[in-house]
Amino acid sequence: MKTAYQLIQDLEDGVISPNEHKRLMELLRQDADLRKLYLQHMQLVGMLQETAETKDKLGTLQTNASSLHKERKKNALRALSFGLAACLLLGICAYFYQINLPKDARLVGIESSDDAKLTVTRNTPKSPHLEPGDAITIDQGLIKLAFPSGVEALVEGPSDIKILTPSEIQMQGGQAWFKVPEKGRGFSVHTKGLKVIDLGTQFGIRFKSRDVLEVHVAEGHVRVEPKLQHVSPTELTAGHAKSFDAYARSEDTLPHFDQFRRVFSKAPLYLHWNFDTLNDQRFASSGSLPDANTYPAHIKHLQSPTPHPISVAGKFGNAFSMRGDGTYADTNYPGIAGNTPRTIAFWARHREGKMHHGIRIPYLAWGNRNTETSAAWRIVLQGKNEVNLMTSSVGTSATTPLPPQQSWFHIASVYTGKTTPEGTPEIFHYLNGQRVPVETTEHKRPVNTDTSSPESLPLRFGYSIQKGFTGGTVNADIDEVYLIRAVLEDQQIQYLMQHNAFPPPTP
Known part of the structure; x- marks a missing residue:
């Protein structure tokens, strides 16, 4: 040769x-x-x-x-x-025109959220910036990349990123939102099987699974070029989305821009229902999510309600009392979507968990319960004297037996966005601030919580989200519910339990 x-x-x-x-x-x-x-x-x-x-x-x-x-x-x-x-x-x-650019014109700025855990491999170890050849592994949290052309990328882990040039990155896992000005036209994202080329737009990409990539275009248009030979490229315009499998086969999907972090913030996004005050049959919502106060929990009844107080003394202030008599609450919060990491924490005073025709009635749930893959997210406390805590999604269940009933106990369920070595979603359970053993089923389907299809239902407290369900409601009291778009660690969950306040970042 x-x-x-x-x-x-x-x-x-x-x-x-x-x-x-x-x-x-x-x-x-x-x-x-x-x-x-x-x-x-x-x-x-x-x-x-x-x-x-x-x-x-x-x-x-x-x-x-x-x-x-x-x-x-x-x-x-x-x-x-x-x-x-x-x-x-x-x-x-x-x-290779970038090779001859001035040094400053090749640098990429990086900023991370308070909860981010990442490893950066740099060619220049002490540099605060990134340059071609540098790589980032994001275990959790959000990072912001600022490119010389004005392109801004918000990447939510877990994800692996490599800077190829000042206008190209390589990405595997997680999801990202890109804002590309006119000067940045041509910015490209390389994945294992595709090259996504911006043609002047705002767009997001999300790894639905290891081999399936979704592209969502909000403005302008992008070009998706398969790396397999003889497969034609695809162009997407504003308001459209497609998913691409490992063989670059594409199919239309509903655009859901709300799944992406489109504004950088240091603090993790969360919603909180304290259930302290019932006003016009609604419990208020708050938190760091934009417009957090627009997601109140609205009291509903399956039939004429049995008279009992909806608001009762709770662990902190008042609590929402559900007596298994058809009382539950709906919100208009669509929920945390896709395989985004999440933490759900709350106080519970459990009386009896119910089943109806084999369906467990959740303390809280959202998503699509009607599909074959059951793309919903549910937290269940099942049983009476012997109680099991269950987090379930897409056929995978993480279950923890709980000790004999207490008056109030604190529950937390954490999904890290990763899979275990056995291939199941990585879910941790906490009881009263302490991590407890979790047993998982052997299903190895990836998490893909559906929040955008017509079959999906927003967050609900105390009643099934399966359409057509006519069974009962949860028999329990619930207080201080936090839905957090982040992975909380042991120390943070203990802080949340003790202080009923969103915890500061870990040192």
């Missing part, structure tokens, strides 16, 4: 084959030292040509007819090879 230098020489001489030309292009893309060698070689050849032309003008070259004919032929070949080389050089310069 020819060396890279021989390929460069063949290119100069105009005798390189198409396959060798393709191989040379790939080598030049991969090897900075080779590009430097190529440019030095071309400069040397250019100097030699200039010297020969100067001599020709001075009349120092042979001028007999035979020599002139040979020289013209040689010059024609040289011109052809220089033309080919010039085209190649222009192509390389266009592809």
Whole structure:
């Protein structure tokens, strides 16, 4: 096999084959030292040509007819090879123009949320910025990347990111929202099987699973180029979304921009229902989520209610009392979507967990309970004397037996956004601030909580979200519910339990 230098020489001489030309292009893309060698070689050849032309003008070259004919032929070949080389050089310069940018024009700013856990591998260890070749592993939380062209990326982990150039990144896992100004047109995201090219827009990408990628376009349009040969690219325009599988096969999906973090904030997003005051049959909502006060819990009844107090003394202030008599509460909060990490924490005074035709009635739930994969998220306390805590989604259940009943106990369920070595979603349970053992079923389906389809229902307290369900409601009292779009750690859950306030970031 020819060396890279021989390929460069063949290119100069105009005798390189198409396959060798393709191989040379790939080598030049991969090897900075080779590009430097190529440019030095071309400069040397250019100097030699200039010297020969100067001599020709001075009349120092042979001028007999035979020599002139040979020289013209040689010059024609040289011109052809220089033309080919010039085209190649222009192509390389266009592809690698960032290499010659000033140092500051290649740097990428990075900022992270308070709850973020990430590892950054830098070429320049002490630099506060990123540059091509640097990589980020996000275990949890949100990061903001600011590119020289003005492109802004908000990436929510777990995810792996690599900076390829100042206008290209490689991404696997998690989800991200991109704001691309006119100056940043052409910004590209590489995944294992696709290249998503911005054509002036705002868009989001979400890994529905390891091999399925969703692209959601809010403004402008993007071009999705499969890396498999002979598969045609796809263009998406504003208001459209598609999912792409491992073979680049695509299908339309509903755009749901609310699933993405589109505004950077240091603090994690959460909603809180304290159930202290019942006003017009509603318990107020609060939290750090934008418009957090627009998601109150509205009291409802399956039938004429049995008289009993809805608001009773709770662990902190008052609580919401559900007596298993058809009383429950609805909100208009669609819930935490997809496979986004989440923490659900609350106080419970459990009396009896019910089942109806094999369906467990949840303390709280949201999503799509009618699909074959059951793309819902549910927290259940089942039983009476022997109580099990259950977090379930997509056929996977994480279950924890609880000790004998207490007056009030604190429950927390954490989904990390990851899978266990066995392939099940990684879910942790906490009882009174302490992590307790979890038993999971052997289903290995990825979490994909559906919050956007017509079959999906928003967050509900005390009653099933399965449409057409006519069973009973939860027989329990519930207080201080937190829905958090983040992974809380042991110390933070203990703080939440003790202080009934959103915990500060861990040191």
